Amino acid sequence: MNRANFLVDTSKCVGCRKCVRVCPGGILSLNQEKQVQIANFKEFGGNGCWKCEHCLAVCPMGAISIFGHKPENSLPSVDYETAAPAMDALITNWHSCRRYQDKNVDASIISNMLNLLSNAPNGGNKQQVEYTLIDDKVQMNYFRQLAYSRMEELAAQGIYPKGFSKEAY
Ligand code: SF4
Ligand code: SF4
DSSP: TTTTTTTOOOTTOOOOHHHHHHOTOOOEEEOSSEEEOOOOOSSTTTOOOOOHHHHHHHOTOOHHHHHHHHGGGGGOOOOOHHHHHHHHHHHHTTOOOOOOOOEEEEOHHHHHHHHHHHHHHSTTTOOOOOOOOOOOHHHHHHHHHHHHHHHHHHHTTTOOTTTTTTTTT
């Protein structure tokens, strides 16, 4: 067993090299049978495995499992023809939401969002991004008032740029 628990279902691998090309550590290659293999590496990161799981994500055949993550338990990738118009619509139809229901957000929704966020790009997969989350509306209101009063203090010092006004926030 290799350190990354990298497994290939040889009955599915067609030797397309997509995983080889996307691997940032350069540790994947095809063997003589045109099956993908992982090289031994000394440590994770750098010239070893980055733990990015891009290999699992790009394999069109669902042939790769890594770190115990399996293609059958992953969200399927979306092809360009489907993704492009959806992405365009999301970007151009964006809007701010400034009116909220007076209740806490369901914990399962927050948990799901955090799980998805953990997949966001973060620079060499170093996982150095940290999110601070307030999941209680009473605490949120306290924090909001704190922020407002601090902003007003700073506004009174005249340090904000032109256009910043009480109405703006
Ligand atoms: S997890 Fe990333 S670095 Fe590790 S083998 Fe897969 S693509 Fe390469
Ligand atoms: S991307 Fe999948 S099918 Fe292509 S070489 Fe890698 S394991 Fe094989």
